[in-house]
Amino acid sequence: MDNLNTYRAGADENGRFGIFGGRFVAETLMPLILEVEKAYVEAQGDPEFARDMGYYFSHYVGRPSPLYFARRLTEHLGGAKVYFKREDLNHTGAHKINNCIGQILLAKRMGKTRIIAETGAGQHGVATATVCALFDLPCTVYMGVTDIARQAPNVYRMKMLGAEVKPVKSGTGTLKDAMNEALRDWVANVHDTYYLIGTVAGPHPYPTMVRDFQSVIGGEVRQQINEAEGRLPDTLIACIGGGSNAMGLFYPFLDDTDTRIIAVEAAGKGLDTDKHAASLTAGAPGVLHGNRTYLLQNADGQIEEAHSISAGLDYPGIGPEHSWLHDVGRVEYVSATDDEAVAAFHLCTRLEGIIPALESAHALAYVEKIAGGLPADNLMVLCLSGRGDKDLDTIANLDGTTL
Amino acid sequence: MTATTRIADRFAALGEEGRAGLVTFVTAGDPDEATSREILMALPGAGADLIELGMPFSDPMADGPSIQASSLRALKAGASLRKTLDLVTEFRGADDQTPIILMGYYNPIYIYGVETFIADAKAAGVDGLIIVDLPPEENEEMSLPAVKAGLNFIFLTAPTTDDARLPKVVEHAGGFVYYVSITGITGTSSAAATDVRDNVARLRRHTDLPIAVGFGIKTPAQAAEIARVADAAVVGSALVDLVADNLDGSGSATPGLADKVLEAVSKLAEGVRSAREEGAGQ
Numbered sequence: 001m002d003n004l005n006t007y008r009a010g011a012d013e014n015g016r017f018g019i020f021g022g023r024f025v026a027e028t029l030m031p032l033i034l035e036v037e038k039a040y041v042e043a044q045g046d047p048e049f050a051r052d053m054g055y056y057f058s059h060y061v062g063r064p065s066p067l068y069f070a071r072r073l074t075e076h077l078g079g080a081k082v083y084f085k086r087e088d089l090n091h092t093g094a095h096k097i098n099n100c101i102g103q104i105l106l107a108k109r110m111g112k113t114r115i116i117a118e119t120g121a122g123q124h125g126v127a128t129a130t131v132c133a134l135f136d137l138p139c140t141v142y143m144g145v146t147d148i149a150r151q152a153p154n155v156y157r158m159k160m161l162g163a164e165v166k167p168v169k170s171g172t173g174t175l176k177d178a179m180n181e182a183l184r185d186w187v188a189n190v191h192d193t194y195y196l197i198g199t200v201a202g203p204h205p206y207p208t209m210v211r212d213f214q215s216v217i218g219g220e221v222r223q224q225i226n227e228a229e230g231r232l233p234d235t236l237i238a239c240i241g242g243g244s245n246a247m248g249l250f251y252p253f254l255d256d257t258d259t260r261i262i263a264v265e266a267a268g269k270g271l272d273t274d275k276h277a278a279s280l281t282a283g284a285p286g287v288l289h290g291n292r293t294y295l296l297q298n299a300d301g302q303i304e305e306a307h308s309i310s311a312g313l314d315y316p317g318i319g320p321e322h323s324w325l326h327d328v329g330r331v332e333y334v335s336a337t338d339d340e341a342v343a344a345f346h347l348c349t350r351l352e353g354i355i356p357a358l359e360s361a362h363a364l365a366y367v368e369k370i371a372g373g374l375p376a377d378n379l380m381v382l383c384l385s386g387r388g389d390k391d392l393d394t395i396a397n398l399d400g401t402t403l
Numbered sequence: 404m405t406a407t408t409r410i411a412d413r414f415a416a417l418g419e420e421g422r423a424g425l426v427t428f429v430t431a432g433d434p435d436e437a438t439s440r441e442i443l444m445a446l447p448g449a450g451a452d453l454i455e456l457g458m459p460f461s462d463p464m465a466d467g468p469s470i471q472a473s474s475l476r477a478l479k480a481g482a483s484l485r486k487t488l489d490l491v492t493e494f495r496g497a498d499d500q501t502p503i504i505l506m507g508y509y510n511p512i513y514i515y516g517v518e519t520f521i522a523d524a525k526a527a528g529v530d531g532l533i534i535v536d537l538p539p540e541e542n543e544e545m546s547l548p549a550v551k552a553g554l555n556f557i558f559l560t561a562p563t564t565d566d567a568r569l570p571k572v573v574e575h576a577g578g579f580v581y582y583v584s585i586t587g588i589t590g591t592s593s594a595a596a597t598d599v600r601d602n603v604a605r606l607r608r609h610t611d612l613p614i615a616v617g618f619g620i621k622t623p624a625q626a627a628e629i630a631r632v633a634d635a636a637v638v639g640s641a642l643v644d645l646v647a648d649n650l651d652g653s654g655s656a657t658p659g660l661a662d663k664v665l666e667a668v669s670k671l672a673e674g675v676r677s678a679r680e681e682g683a684g685q
Contacts, residue, residue, distance in 0.1 A: 028563050189586075286513060
C-alpha cells in the first residue's frame, strides 16, 4: 500500500493496513480465524446475505437513520452547518447493532451455536444479547466489574434479553480485560462458539469485517447529504474508542480528499496525566488482542490502564485501520477531556433535546471547539453514535444526585 | 552465529536414558527477583530436564488465572524483559547444560526491538523461544530472524491444528514441538490420555522433532501418563500455584517458598522418570 491510489484498499491478504493489523493469536484460535475469514468472503459474494442484512437493517434496526440538521446547535456555535447522523435512533440505541446483525448472520451461516462478546459501555453487549434473542442463540457477555458498576441499566437489559453477563475482575475491570476473558473463553470453546467482536479491532478479518458492516453509516450519509445539500460534506467527525462508528462514517469518504475527517479520542483527565484513553495521540505501536496498533503502554511493553468517563472509550488500543490512517495522515486524530465531553453532553441535551451518549459527547465537544471558526457553508457531519440514557447515573453522580 | 544445541543434546541424552523429560514453567521474577532466582537455580537439581521461563506480560490472553496472577506478581515486583534476560545470564554462569526456553507474548519483545532481543537472548544463553501470539502466519515478525540467529523457535500445535495445517506450523520449528493438549487456557482442564496419545502419533507423522505436551498437567501421576506417550511433559500452573499459596498477607514470599516449589518439581520428576519403567512392566 505504499503507492496510494486509494485509501480504501485495506486490509491486504495478510490482514494488514500498512504495518498495522495482522493475526497475532494463539495457534488454537488460528484455524478458526481463518474459517471466519473464509466464511466472510463467501458471504460477501452471496446476494442472499446482502438481502438478509438489508431486511434486518430496514425492518428491525430502523435504517436508514436520519441525517438531522442541528439548527439550534449551529446557531449557538455560529459557524459550520452541523448535521447529526442519528445512530442513537437505531434499535438498542447505538451504532453497535449494525455490526451485530452482520456478524450474527455470519455465525448462523457458519453453523455456530453459541455467541460470546465483550462489552465496555454495555451497548455492544446489549446489541449482541438482542440479536441472540432474535436468532435464539445462547449468549455470554464479558464485562469488567468497573463497567458493570457504572452501566447498571445495560447490565439489566442484557440479562432480560437472556444473556449471561460474566463479571471480569482482572486488571482494571474495563473493556481490555473483558476482551482478554472473551478470548480465553473462545480458546476453550472453539468448536461451537462464535466471538462477536464489537469494534474494528482484533485479529483479521474482524477490523475489515466490522468496518464493512458499519459502513452503512457513511454510505447513507453520502446519499442523505446529497439530497439535503446537493454535495458532499466538508467535515466529518466522530468519537473513537476502538473506532467502529468512526470507521463506519469515514470509510465511504476516505477517497474524497476534499472532505476533512476528524476523530476524537478520550483525553480523560488530560493528556498530561496518566488518566486518559488517547492511544493514537499518546501511545505507540504494539501488539495486543490479535493486531498491531497504537497502544497505551510503558517502556517495557506492558499495557497501561486507560481512563475515560465514558466506558465505551475506555480502551488502551484502537482499530488498526485508524493507526494506519493516522500514520498516512488521511484522518486527523484529536482528543476531548472528560470535562469537555460532559459540558457538550449538557449543551446538546438543552439545545437539541437529544441526550447523547458520553462517547458521542466527545465528538460534540470537538465540534463545539472548531465549528465557530469555520464558515457558514462548511457542511459538518457528526456521528451521534448512541443515546445517553445509559449515562444518566454517571451524569447524576457528577451533579451530586443519586438516581 | 552458531546454533544452540542444548535442546537437541538434552533430548538425545533423554533418549539414551530411555525416558521422557520434565519441562518446568515458572515466571521470571515471581513473586520477587530473589525468590525467583533461588527457584530457577535449583530447578535442574530438583529434576527439571528443560526450563521454560515465563516473560511476564500484563495481558496474557492464552493463560488461565494461575499464570495471569504470576505475571502480575512479577510485574508488581519490578520484573522486566531486561531483568528476565539478566536472570538467564546468571543461570548460565552456573549451568551450561540445561536448556532454557523463554515463553511469553510478543509485545514486550516488539517494544524491546526484535533484532536486539534476539541478539541479547542468544548472548544470555537462551536456547528457545515460545511466543504464544505468533502463529506461523506471522513468521516474518520474529521466528525467521530468530531461527537465522541460531535460536530454536518452538511452535505450539493444538487439537484444532489439523493435518492440512500442520506442515505449515512445523516448517520452521526447532528444538521440539509443543502440543497444547486441550482447547483452552493454561491450568484449567486436562486432556484424556488416549486423546493425547492419538494426537502425538498424528504429530509424529509431520515432524521428527521431540514432542512435549503441556496445558492441564498438574500431578506426578498425570506427568507420568504423558511421559508414556510423549517426549516431555510440561508443568506450569501447578508450580506457580505453589508460589501463590506461599505468600503472606502482603503478597511477600514466606520462608521456604522455593523449597515447596522444588519439592513439587522433584515429585513430578519422579513421576516422569518412573513412567516408562512402569509402562514396561505392564
